[in-house]
Amino acid sequence: MKKIVAEIVILLGLGLAPLAAHAAPGQVALQGDVKLQKTVVEAGKSRVVLAEPKVVVPGDRLLFTTRYANASGAAVQNFVVTNPLPGAVALEAQAGDQVSVDAGKSWGKLAALTVADGKGGRRAAQAGDVTHIRWTIPNIAAGASGKVEYHAIVR
Numbered sequence: 001m002k003k004i005v006a007e008i009v010i011l012l013g014l015g016l017a018p019l020a021a022h023a024a025p026g027q028v029a030l031q032g033d034v035k036l037q038k039t040v041v042e043a044g045k046s047r048v049v050l051a052e053p054k055v056v057v058p059g060d061r062l063l064f065t066t067r068y069a070n071a072s073g074a075a076v077q078n079f080v081v082t083n084p085l086p087g088a089v090a091l092e093a094q095a096g097d098q099v100s101v102d103a104g105k106s107w108g109k110l111a112a113l114t115v116a117d118g119k120g121g122r123r124a125a126q127a128g129d130v131t132h133i134r135w136t137i138p139n140i141a142a143g144a145s146g147k148v149e150y151h152a153i154v155r
Contacts (some may be wrong), residue, residue, distance in 0.1 A: 031067045034064050051088075058155060110126075
């Protein structure tokens with residue numbers, strides 16, 4: 001469990017530094033964040049709350065968010081944000097435009113990807129096999145901002 005906490009803490013400390021983006025330098029700023037998602041029941045009603053993930057354990061649900069802001073005076077077209085998934089988490093469900101199960105070498109929808117089955121063959125990829133996720137944002141107007149996000153479960 002110590003390794004899991006360390007990986008999450010490292011990501012928090014770095015602000016999700018491994019984010020990759022494709023645009024001219026200085027046009028779009030990225031900021032990453034991770035929150036622990038919990039369901040609480042108050043007065044018989046349940047609601048979802050987001051908290052700083054000081055300690056996480058297997059099965060905890062995390063919300064990874066990447067905020068983007070176009071600080072330039074011109075629109076940015078087809079901006080790509082690529083997030084590597086920390087090894088300590090598994091993607092909860094298909095998110096983003098495309099995912100990779102081979103460290104970003106190939107991309108596609110999860111349902112179309114395969115991985116080695118350990119017996120010399122291949123099997124359909126599952127959410128837990130995802131290593132990277134990416135989004136293509138068609139247009140970010142000058143001065144505009146937004147976010148992309150995905151849910152993951154601590155292994």
